[in-house]
Amino acid sequence: MNVTIVDYNSGNISSVINSFKEVAKDKVNIEVTSDLNKIKSSDKVVLPGQGSFKSCVDALNNIKGLVDTLNEFAVSNKKPLLGICVGLQMFADIGYEETETKGLGWISGKVSKIDNQNGKFKLPHIGWNQINIVKDSKIFKDIENNSHMYFVHSYEFIPNDKSVISGTTDYSSNIVCSVEKENIFGTQFHPEKSDKTGLKIIDNFISL
């Protein structure tokens, strides 16, 4: 099996690569590439993302044919895809970080700044927070409710259809921290930095 981590200059992805390789060992081949043919032929795709919504969308668009290839992979062919952090946020129709920017539109909704309640909550939301699992998700197999995950973000994904939400976390309000829509998975937290529980989520995705 081939799992491809999309390398589209979205910032630092070494931790994502290291964690997937740790979990995959020799059983699964982990590719790190922006090569369209390799993405098309892979079994699963991981879409990481760091920095701003706009910088990530711009970086995707800078690679000719990448968005079309991802659309084909996740929307037409319905193959498993995992978005991490801004990778998840880009599933939305629109994001408001820096400036209004169009997302991939895979899960209808918007990405806007976390309400810090007039400075009561520090932003970015950095550190370990517990997740509240609100629906069964394949990537949460054997993950206990209220497990700790590592977060770093200032913006939150607000999907229109709440049924896609698989987990929330409490910071200022109930923030969406994971989604599952058919073959499309996303985590706002960083499984690659969430110690053993995070690695288990990666394992669950690889084992789908």
Added chain:
Amino acid sequence: MLKNRIIPCLDVKNGRVVKGINFVDLKDAGDPVEQAKIYSDGGADEICFLDITASNENRDTIYDVVDKTSKKCFVPLTVGGGVRSVEDINKLLNCGADKVSINTSAVQNPEVVVESSKKFGSQCIVVAIDAKKNSEKWEIFTHGGRNNTGIDAIEFAKKMEDSGAGELLVTSMDRDGTQVGYDIDLMSKISSKVNIPVIASGGVGNLDHLVDGIKLGHASAVLAASIFHYGKYSVKEAKEYLDSKGIPVRI
């Protein structure tokens, strides 16, 4: 609920730990990778490496350490010390650091913070503020605490937030190495001035100091070196103690 973080810090020189954990069963007490692994297995919320390599020809040793550690530890890894340019940051991130802390160069050239936070995102840019009290204010020191810049630490903290820093690592030079506790006044003043998380550092001698850093200093995270190095307390003990004092921690 967001948990307060405990961050053990390891001083690394020429690729070796300078003050290490005093554990008898360690194969190689000077190996930063092995020490970091002990910390992360023990529940450390993050690991911090401070590179204190003095000579330029040995500076590349830290890249190898970061690369190896990031393949074994799956909690956030922050690396600081001698970070001068956007290129230095890029190299550390590519080796597997999750955050880079910038000290002297943030003072000398704040553009490094602006540029790097735009390029890599604020989430990986930590500005390290070394401050010393001078009558009623705190002044920024650079070059590992040797040079007094006369810059007001609290105003500088605000400026760094505006420049794109994602977190501030605040060290009291008066307290560093003394084990008498954080400079609570400094921590709480900076923490109330900025809306980004503050990591308290410098002066921890016992577990009550960690409690004070969070409860009185309003720090989001507490960093400590020697209390963990010499095996006085384990990270686990520290967390259990904080928990018993009603501080939310990841256990």
